Amino acid sequence: EAGVAQSPRYKIIEKRQSVAFWCNPISGHATLYWYQQILGQGPKLLIQFQNNGVVDDSQLPKDRFSAERLKGVDSTLKIQPAKLEDSAVYLCASSLGQGRWSTEAFFGQGTRLTVV
Amino acid sequence: TQLLEQSPQFLSIQEGENLTVYCNSSSVFSSLQWYRQEPGEGPVLLVTVVTGGEVKKLKRLTFQFGDARKDSSLHITAAQPGDTGLYLCAGHGSSNTGKLIFGQGTTLQVKP
Numbered sequence: 215e216a217g218v219a220q221s222p223r224y225k226i227i228e229k230r231q232s233v234a235f236w237c238n239p240i241s242g243h244a245t246l247y248w249y250q251q252i253l254g255q256g257p258k259l260l261i262q263f264q265n266n267g268v269v270d271d272s273q274l275p276k277d278r279f280s281a282e283r284l285k286g287v288d289s290t291l292k293i294q295p296a297k298l299e300d301s302a303v304y305l306c307a308s309s310l311g312q313g314r315w316s317t318e319a320f321f322g323q324g325t326r327l328t329v330v
Numbered sequence: 331t332q333l334l335e336q337s338p339q340f341l342s343i344q345e346g347e348n349l350t351v352y353c354n355s356s357s358v359f360s361s362l363q364w365y366r367q368e369p370g371e372g373p374v375l376l377v378t379v380v381t382g383g384e385v386k387k388l389k390r391l392t393f394q395f396g397d398a399r400k401d402s403s404l405h406i407t408a409a410q411p412g413d414t415g416l417y418l419c420a421g422h423g424s425s426n427t428g429k430l431i432f433g434q435g436t437t438l439q440v441k442p
Binding site for chain 1: 431433
């Protein structure tokens with residue numbers, strides 16, 4: 215079974231530029247998550263989709279971050295314009311169940327973003 | 331807002347020692363999970379605990395879920411260098427959305 219695919223693996227941009235990350239979850243997984251992880255810290259949930267609907271985006275900085283999950287499958291996360299403090303690893307995960315009955319979350323390898 | 335607090339944040343021990351990592355919250359969780367993350371990789375699930383008071387064992391790792399489903403612990407017996415990594419607890423909230431949130435993590439370093 216193929217895992218969660220993310221691209222790119224690494225990205226370096228200048229502040230005020232825009233960037234987009236792509237995620238292909240495991241086939242059939244209803245729930246998709248985007249997390250931001252600062253080195254040595256736990257992942258911070260940015261947005262959680264259930265199929266193609268948003269169930270939580272309370273910690274997504276909506277003035278600069280946006281995300282979509284077209285047709286309930288692939289997802290993209292965009293930052294525009296980027297700030298220095300956005301430097302982090304962006305993790306995508308998916309799980310089979312829905313809501314609080316979701317089971318194991320499977321993670322991609324993440325995209326390491328450096329804003330200079 | 332549901333929060334998970336882990337302690338300690340950093341632990342450096344010698345091979346063969348025992349250790350315990352704690353995960354606490356003031357909120358009730360429908361389930362708690364423990365993940366391990368290695369550098370350059372995403373977290374990988376170790377265990378899920380669902381029932382208050384539940385104890386699960388995975389080789390040298392013992393996981394416990396508090397009776398009130400607000401806290402959990404991870405105990406490692408006779409730690410080995412291969413146990414080195416970032417240990418994360420995570421919980422699905424009790425609301426129907428099931429938002430999956432993580433603690434801040436415990437970085438474990440086991441020296442040979």
